[in-house]
Amino acid sequence: MxxxxxxxxxxxxxxxxxxxxxxxxxxxxxxxxxxxxxxxxxxxxxVADDGGGSGMLRQDLGMPPPGDIRNCMEALANTEPLMSELLHYRFTEGTLAGQSFGNLFLAAMNGISPSFDVAVSRMSEVLALTGRVLPVTTADVQLQAEFENGATVVGESKIFYCKKREDCRIRQVRLLPEHxxxxxxxxxxxxxxxxxxxxxxxxxxxxxxxxxxxxxxxxxxxxxxxxxxxxxxxxxxxxxxxxxxxxxxxxxxxxxxxxxxxxxxxxxxxxxxxxxxxxxxxxxxxxxxxxxxxxxxxxxxxxxxxxxxxxxxxxxxxxxxxxxxxxxxxxxxxxxxxxxxxxxxxxxxxx
The missing domain is CATH 3.40.50.10680 (CofD-like domains)
Structure with a gap:
């Protein structure tokens, strides 16, 4: 065949x-x-992201980072064009500058839900998703990288800059807390x-x-x-x-x-x-x-x-x-x- x-x-x-x-x-x-x-x-x-708008919401509200979750929900959403445009919208001024409305939508849903995974499920229903989006864990985790020269850095958003500075390969990454x-x-x-x-x-x-x-x-x-x-x-x-x-x-x-x-x-x-x-x-x-x-x-x-x-x-x-x-x-x-x-x-x- x-x-x-x-x-x-x-x-x-x-x-x-x-x-x-x-x-x-x-x-x-x-x-x-x-x-x-x-x-x-x-x-x-x-749910290890800690940079950008997701990192701000994670720090301010103590919730898992919504960015990657929101991107996946947007990809699977079956919504009217106006709703799709709204989810993609990023504020350009004030304290919300750079923040995505989709992130804020999920943050609000998290605020009225008993857990983050329930919030994701409820938002998925609103957006009429094809399929499901599931956070891998609801634990509050940080990503740590260890480089071949022994240097370490904590924070997904910091790995790029640390690697450029150390100029060597990443040996290992781990989650904090582990497991x-x-x-x-x-x-x-x-x-x-x-x-x-x-x-x-x-x-x-x-x-x-x-x-x-x-x-x-x-x-x-x-x-x-x-x-x-x-x-x-x-x-x-x-x-x-x-x-x-x-x-x-x-x-x-x-x-x-x-x-x-x-x-x-x-x-x-x-x-x-x-x-x-x-x-x-x-x-x-x-x-x-x-x-x-x-x-x-x-x-x-x-x-x-x-x-x-x-x-x-x-x-x-x-x-x-x-x-x-x-x-x-x-x-x-x-x-x-x-x-x-x-x-x-x-x-x-x-x-």
């Missing part, structure tokens, strides 16, 4: 149970695409998933923090579904300069469990030379895929055209990325159908 001849045609309400784990704009970008293929979608999102308990709904969603997707997003500040929460790694290991890591397209200044794909995979395994996943989706779309040159000026470059080193780690590389250039920046294309993930799930389901996994012939058709 040739891969490029498989077409997905399952109704969204019967789509695969997909759980995505991460944070930042990469996660919300992917969700915008996936919601067109399945309604059985759950986003498990980091917070995962949200039970997040654990159950992962265990029951047909596909678990890690990333895309900042390696040490969006993806790995979720894996440091008690219960998440065990749930991924217990899951019988497909497990995929979506690797970034470019290296990230202040975090992963000089990294290869295998460096990303190795860092995840060292912070979680060897063999946590066996598939890594990378980008095959070309990046214009002018765009690459601008990134190079900022200390970033196209992420090099060292396939043999990845295979030595037990990870198969799946190279697909999933990136695009928008306003001069390299980004994952929400539609292309979602389609490749769904087709990847379809192909692997076909492959292992004879080993006892549920498979229905009416899900797929040959073009």
């Amino acid at each position: 040739e891969r490029n001849r498989i077409s997905y045609r399952m109704p969204k309400e019967h789509g695969p149970r997909v759980v995505v784990i991460g944070g930042g704009h990469g996660l919300s970008t992917m969700l915008r695409g996936l919601k067109h293929y399945t309604e059985n979608l759950s986003a498990v999102v980091t 917070p308990k995962a949200l039970p709904d997040a654990v159950s969603a992962i265990r029951e998933a047909d596909m678990v997707v890690l990333g895309p997003g900042s390696l040490y500040t969006s993806v790995i923090p979720n894996l440091l929460v008690d219960g998440i790694v065990d749930a991924i290991r217990d899951c019988n579904g497909l497990k995929v890591y979506v690797c970034n397209v470019m290296t990230q200044e202040g975090e992963t300069e000089g990294y290869t794909v295998s460096d990303h995979i190795r860092a995840i395994f060292e912070h979680s469990s060897q063999g946590l996943f066996h598939l890594c989706l990378t980008n095959s779309s070309p990046i214009p030379k002018g765009v690459a040159a601008r990134y190079a000026e900022e200390g970033a470059e196209l992420l090099r895929c060292d396939k043999e080193a990845c295979e030595a780690l037990g990870v198969e590389i799946v190279n697909r055209p999933v990136a695009t250039v928008k306003n001069g920046y390299v980004r994952h294309h929400p539609g292309h990325l979602a389609r490749e993930l769904i087709l990847l799930h379809a192909e692997r389901s076909v492959r292992i159908a004879g080993e006892g996994r549920a498979f229905r012939d009416d899900i797929y058709r040959m073009e």
Whole structure:
């Protein structure tokens, strides 16, 4: 069966149970695409952010940072254009300058709810989300980074500047306090998933923090579904300069469990030379895929055209990325159908 001849045609309400784990704009970008293929979608999102408007609300109100959660809810929302514009609105003057209305909406909902996860659930109902958004934990956590020279820094927003100053790689990140308990709904969603997707997003500040929460790694290991890591397209200044794909995979395994996943989706779309040159000026470059080193780690590389250039920046294309993930799930389901996994012939058709 040739891969490029498989077409997905399952109704969204019967789509695969997909759980995505991460944070930042990469996660919300992917969700915008996936919601067109399945309604059985759950986003498990980091709550370690302490910068920007989220950090201000966290400090002032003692609540978990709303930013990454809000981005994911906006991506999955089914609202009128005016409501979407309102959620995106950022104040430009006064003490609220730079603050997002969406963040304030979630903060207000948190104020009238018994817990942050209930607040997220209630706001999700208001926005008529396709799928669910789940904070990975409701604990008040900070992210600490330790560098190869022994220096340490506490605070997700401070890691970039500290790495630039120390000019060496990050050795390890940890949560403070360590081993917070995962949200039970997040654990159950992962265990029951047909596909678990890690990333895309900042390696040490969006993806790995979720894996440091008690219960998440065990749930991924217990899951019988497909497990995929979506690797970034470019290296990230202040975090992963000089990294290869295998460096990303190795860092995840060292912070979680060897063999946590066996598939890594990378980008095959070309990046214009002018765009690459601008990134190079900022200390970033196209992420090099060292396939043999990845295979030595037990990870198969799946190279697909999933990136695009928008306003001069390299980004994952929400539609292309979602389609490749769904087709990847379809192909692997076909492959292992004879080993006892549920498979229905009416899900797929040959073009």
